[in-house]
Amino acid sequence: MAGYGAGVDLFSCSWAALRAAVDELAAEDWERPSGCAGWLVRDLVCHLVIDAQDVLITLVTPAEGEPTVDSVSYWKLVEPPTGADPLDALIPRLAAAYGEPRLLKFHFDDVGAAAGRAAELADPGVRVSTQDEVLTVGDYLSAYVMEWTLHHLDLIACLPSGAEPPVETLAAARASLERIAGASFPASFSDKDALLVGTGRRTPTDAEKAALGELAAKIPLVLG
Secondary structure, eight states: HHHHHHHHHHHHHHHHHHHHHHOOGGGGGSSOSSSSSOOBBBHHHHHHHHHHHHHHHHTTTOOOOOOSSSSTTTTOOOOOOOOOOOOHHHHHHHHHOOOOOHHHHHHHHHHHHHHHHHHHSSOOOOOOEEEEEEEEEHHHHHHHHHHHHHHHHHTTTTTTTTTOOOOHHHHHHHHHHHHHHHHHOOOOOHHHHHHHTTTTSOOOOHHHHHHHGGGGGGGGOOOO
């Protein structure tokens, strides 16, 4: 149960930091590019609304079977997106439909706060179902630390003054990515650089490629 508790704490920490970063966006920031190819910041925030809804839905979807995945195997390595995914195409249209950033921000604040409260109130040992998989609440919330941390980096990709994710969630996300990859990133890589390079959000330099060795051939690690 100690591990479960740590996962819930990291979830709350990473989600609170991401929500604070959205709250600090200036009016002009919503139209800036995000770290997600093809999405503006407003599109990313719209995606986060859907993520928060998924958290709320999953936490009230109990399962009786044995867990089929944990916090790491929850993530699958998939092919890089081509832009043909209907949901990916829907997000920009849905974000634009809000009209004004304040309306999107209000919805995000409302659903985001509810997802945060639900996570804190949930029993980490209870089993839930999502995407045809069964896992404990603790593992599910731990898996989302990766999601929140990567999207926090996406949010501030073109915002030089944006606050970065907490160091503890960066470290946890890196550790998860290394377990998914089955290999460790070089110690010379900061946690942030390991996440950006490892998931294809930034192209490695020649020196970084050399340091990565055989791992260079495995990246980008695209999670789905």
